[in-house]
């Protein structure tokens with residue numbers, strides 16, 4: 001073998017990718033030829049360094065940003081589903097998993113539960129349609145049962161101020177399972193609905209509150225909340241809920257939403273539709 | 279429970295189980311971040327590009343067809359496009375990402391935190407290669423992809439890839455050992 005042939009096969013030789021007889025030939029040449037030996041040594045330095053250079057790591061912000069993006073995508077999908085279900089959107093924005101006949105809030109809950117990354121939310125599981133992802137659902141169900149046993153009302157009230165959004169979702173969702181929550185719990189839920197900085201926590205709070213929407217004070221507070229919400233998905237879910245309950249006090253805030261220039265077109269359409277039902 | 283393959287998970291994502299993408303993010307984000315980093319030598323930009331890439335995965339999930347190759351080659355093809363768009367957007371010289379006038383000190387500044395002198399120097403030298411050569415080295419060496427895989431990502435023959443790797447390494451060697 002001459003130098004040119006050896007150099008052409010050098011990388012595969014260094015990678016150990018050659019058959020033993022070919023490798024032996026090259027080794028013999030390298031042992032005898034100082035120029036090729038130098039090339040082999042220097043290339044080996046580079047190959048090893050590139051293979052082992054694993055220092056560079058992204059900052060934690062990358063994962064946080066990814067999670068935020070995924071959440072907002074899921075929220076948009078959930079809203080598209082709701083609008084489609086109400087016959088408002090002409091076409092689905094994207095192909096999404098068909099969610100059979102689950103309650104509207106259940107669909108939102110299903111979105112939240114996925115966002116929360118395995119955090120158990122009882123409501124979503126009961127009303128979640130069969131998405132074929134039964135192993136995941138079963139796992140969540142176990143977590144919920146565990147959670148139900150462990151969590152007391154006072155835990156819920158302390159958890160509701162937790163730093164982690166998934167913990168807060170857990171807390172507000174737990175309230176949904178209470179047969180008869182006291183005023184303190186209801187107030188805490190409204191506080192989350194109206195002031196939590198994470199839209200998924202607000203949605204989860206809204207879903208829990210919707211279970212108690214037949215109580216007059218709860219209904220009135222929901223109507224007030226409609227006046228301050230600006231997040232499209234919350235507006236749509238609230239409008240749908242109050243329209244379903246035939247809550248005539250909601251007519252005024254719904255009209256406000258319709259004339260507000262900042263309101264999203266899809267929300268206006270949902271508001272018009274809700275108004276007709278009232 | 280056995281781990282699902284990348285392809286099965288991506289199919290779930292395509293069917294609308296968006297949250298499953300978290301699993302693929304876990305598996306790939308560090309490698310893809312490094313892919314961008316070795317190409318740009320810019321940490322903030324590399325995080326943005328990685329984020330941008332996963333956003334495209336969501337947007338274009340309907341275009342994923344497992345019959346057309348592995349998830350890995352699909353996402354790397356997209357990563358190349360993301361990087362290409364970045365170059366255009368930054369209006370950097372097409373063949374060369376870092377400013378040719380940038381001194382070694384300036385490049386070293388962007389690599390603070392590199393404790394190994396050897397890696398630092400390698401990164402500086404890599405930044406001086408034309409982008410095509412840099413990319414082939416990042417894919418085949420830093421990322422450890424097989425020639426067959428790179429062949430599918432770049433849509434050229436394995437033989438052509440081998441030649442490109444050889445030339446790029448030769449060039450890298452010349453620059454790296456030039457002043458030592």
Ligand SMILES: [Zn+2]
Pocket residue numbers: 002003006029033034035036037
């Ligand atoms: Zn020789």
